[in-house]
Amino acid sequence: MGMKTHRASCVQYRLIVRDVNTLQILQLYTCLDQIQYVEWSSDSLFILCAMYKRGIVQVWSLEQPDWHCKIDEGSAGLVASCWSPDGRHILNTTEFHLRITVWSLCTKSVSYIKYPKACQQGIAFTKDGHYMALAERRDCKDFISLFVCSDWQLLRHFDTETQDLAGIEWAPNGCVLAVWDTCLEYKILLYSLDGRLLSTYRAYEWSLGIKSIAWSPSSQFLAIGSYDEKVRILNHVTWKKITEFEHPPIIANPKIIVYKEVEKSATVETQKLSFPPTRELASSLFSIPSKYDISQVPMSLQYIKPVADRANPRIGIGTLAFSPDNCFLATKNDNTPNAIWIWDIQKLKLFVVLEQLCTVNSFQWDPRQPRLAICTGNSKVYLWSPAGCVSVQVPMEGDFQVLSLCWHSGGDTMALLSKDNFCLCYLEREEVK
Numbered sequence: 001m002g003m004k005t006h007r008a009s010c011v012q013y014r015l016i017v018r019d020v021n022t023l024q025i026l027q028l029y030t031c032l033d034q035i036q037y038v039e040w041s042s043d044s045l046f047i048l049c050a051m052y053k054r055g056i057v058q059v060w061s062l063e064q065p066d067w068h069c070k071i072d073e074g075s076a077g078l079v080a081s082c083w084s085p086d087g088r089h090i091l092n093t094t095e096f097h098l099r100i101t102v103w104s105l106c107t108k109s110v111s112y113i114k115y116p117k118a119c120q121q122g123i124a125f126t127k128d129g130h131y132m133a134l135a136e137r138r139d140c141k142d143f144i145s146l147f148v149c150s151d152w153q154l155l156r157h158f159d160t161e162t163q164d165l166a167g168i169e170w171a172p173n174g175c176v177l178a179v180w181d182t183c184l185e186y187k188i189l190l191y192s193l194d195g196r197l198l199s200t201y202r203a204y205e206w207s208l209g210i211k212s213i214a215w216s217p218s219s220q221f222l223a224i225g226s227y228d229e230k231v232r233i234l235n236h237v238t239w240k241k242i243t244e245f246e247h248p249p250i251i252a253n254p255k256i257i258v259y260k261e262v263e264k265s266a267t268v269e270t271q272k273l274s275f276p277p278t279r280e281l282a283s284s285l286f287s288i289p290s291k292y293d294i295s296q297v298p299m300s301l302q303y304i305k306p307v308a309d310r311a312n313p314r315i316g317i318g319t320l321a322f323s324p325d326n327c328f329l330a331t332k333n334d335n336t337p338n339a340i341w342i343w344d345i346q347k348l349k350l351f352v353v354l355e356q357l358c359t360v361n362s363f364q365w366d367p368r369q370p371r372l373a374i375c376t377g378n379s380k381v382y383l384w385s386p387a388g389c390v391s392v393q394v395p396m397e398g399d400f401q402v403l404s405l406c407w408h409s410g411g412d413t414m415a416l417l418s419k420d421n422f423c424l425c426y427l428e429r430e431e432v433k
Contacts, residue, residue, distance in 0.1 A: 006062070007415065008047055009422060010035040015049055015060065020413060020424065029060045029068075041087030042129070046105070048090060050081040057081050057090060059105065071103050084149055085129025100134070102152055111152045117142065121167030126174035131155065131193070133177050135165050144168065144179065144191065156195040162187065166210070171219040176236070178222060180210045188213070188224060190239055199239035203232055208316070214329075216322045221345065225317025229333050233348070243348045247317070247333035247341060249303040251353055258295040258353045259389045261382075263288050290357065290380065292389040301336040301355055321363070323370040330372055332360055340374060342384065354384060362404045368411030375402040381416060381425060396423060 006026065007018045012034050017027040029049075037050040049058045055078040059069040077095030084091060084102070092101045097118040102111040115136040116122055122135040129149060136143040142165040146156040164182035171178070176198065181187040186209030190198045201224075203209075208227035215222055221242075222234040231245040251258055306315035319332040328351065329343040337359040344351040358376035365372055374382040379394045381402055394400050394416060400423065406415045414425040 006044065007424070008038055008040065010038055010049070015047065017047070017062065020408070023424065027060075027062065027065055029058075029065075031058050032056060032070075037081060039081075039083055041083050042085055043087045046087060048081060048083060050078065052078050052081075057092060059090070069105060073101065076101075082123070084132070085125050086149060089149075089152075091123070113145070113147075113152075115143075117165060119166055121169065124168045124170050124177070125149070126170050127172050128174055131170075131174065133168050133170065135168050135179075137165075144177070144195075146193070146195070156193075158191075158195040160189060160191075161197070161200065162189065167213075169213060169215065171215050171222075171236075172217055173219040175219070178213060178215070180213060180224075183208050183210060183227065185209050186226060188222075188234075190222075201232075201234060201239060201241070203230075203241070204228070208313075211316045211318055212320050214320045214322055216326050216329075216345070217324055218326045220326070221322075223320050223322070223329055223331075225320050225331065227313075227316035229316055229335060231317055231320060231329070231331055231343075245329075245331065245341070245343055245350065247331070247336065249301050249336060250298055251301065252298040253350070254297050256297060256350055256353060258297060258299055258355065259292040259384075260295045260299075260355045261290050261357045261391060262293050263290050263357065289393065290391045292354075292391065295355070301339045301353070304335055304337060306335065319363070321365055323365045323372070324367055325370055328370055328372075330363060330365070332363070338376075340372070340384075342372070352384070354382070354389065356382070361402075364405060364407055366411045367407055367409055371411075373405050373407065373414060375405050375416070377401050377403055381405065381414070392425075394423060394425070 005020050007020050009016050013031050015029040018025055031049050033051040033054045035049045036052050039048045045062055047060050055073040057071040061067040073092055078092055079095055080093040082091050088105050090103045097116050100113040100116050115138045117135040117137040119135055124133045132147045132149055134145045142160045142162045144158055144160055148155050160179050162181045163185055166180055166182050169178050177191045179189040186203050188201045192198055210224055210226050212225040220236050224232045229247045232241050233243050235242045306313040314334045317331055318334045321330050327345055329345055331341045338356045340354045342352040356376045358378055361375050361377050363372055363374040371385040379400050381392050383390050401418050402416045404417045412427055416423050416425055
């Protein structure tokens with residue numbers, strides 16, 4: 001039960017829970033104000049709805065529809081809310097990041113954690129849910145506090161050698177915490193569970209630094225994307241760089257397969273055009289069919305020259321993700337916004353490049369096999385696997401623009417989200433050899 005079979009969506013004040021397979025409405029809950037954030041508990045028995053403007057969180061139970069809980073932060077305000085890994089505590093960050101309030105659904109007790117840092121990624125839980133790391137800022141210095149999630153007792157507290165800590169992330173095995181500094185300085189620090197500094201890595205100085213990081217699922221590799229359009233891979237034994245992946249605008253190596261999305265010739269016959277257009281014609285005009293061609297190498301990718309004097313320049317490696325089997329790494333260099341690079345992690349080499357017709361909005365790996373789903377803000381979803389590439393039209397009337405996507409944990413269903421709607425995409429399961 002829960003997220004594996006249910007899908008939650010919001011329409012202003014209302015939370016709608018549907019059956020994933022039939023899309024039938026199972027529960028309808030009405031909140032006190034417009035819902036701004038929704039999150040399932042880890043066991044999918046509860047669902048949290050945050051209304052940041054009102055400083056309120058409401059919690060609903062799937063098993064007992066009559067039960068519900070309201071948490072009001074009052075004048076302290078609310079800027080973020082999330083579940084703890086056990087699904088029985090809620091962590092609320094108050095306005096101005098003055099504190100985090102930990103509310104227990106079971107005992108109704110409240111704990112307070114002071115000085116949470118307002119940064120890109122300031123809270124991180126270990127995958128097993130035992131520990132929480134929290135970035136803190138006080139007296140113009142950065143600190144990390146490690147808590148035991150079962151009773152919120154402080155396990156370790158230490159300062160970090162950072163100018164202005166930007167984010168923290170645990171390795172999947174929960175043994176190492178990666179801490180990275182402001183984008184103004186390339187610096188990543190690796191700490192053990194007992195707070196010891198294991199290693200510091202700096203690739204260069206005096207230039208914009210780290211933009212994104214990703215741990216491999218095996219915890220063996222740490223991939224660091226930076227503003228110099230490179231990804232550096234550190235190994236877990238010595239924490240030294242084992243290789244770096246460059247993202248040049250020209251692909252010259254003949255061994256690299258480049259899949260280029262091309263428009264298929266339009267099938268609308270001009271004689272049949274009517275005014276006003278029929279619904280079928282209107283929706284076919286919105287969605288020009290496309291396919292992938294294999295490009296001849298060398299080839300040039302569409303390249304954007306960054307504007308140097310603007311904040312958050314579109315430059316460098318903004319997104320990277322390892323496949324669940326540790327075999328591939330997918331990256332996006334924001335200078336070539338239409339391209340996705342797929343690297344073979346066993347050989348530490350570039351494997352495939354995909355060039356889309358539009359800017360890549362997001363991509364995500366199937367949690368069960370090396371299959372990558374991509375969306376570019378049009379009415380298609382794209383799938384890559386080692387077997388090849390396919391472009392799939394979303395079969396909906398009108399202009400359904402896929403802005404983001406999310407895989408179901410089973411890997412056979414995907415939610416596609418537009419600005420106002422969502423649709424579920426069911427995939428036939430391939431036999432994984």
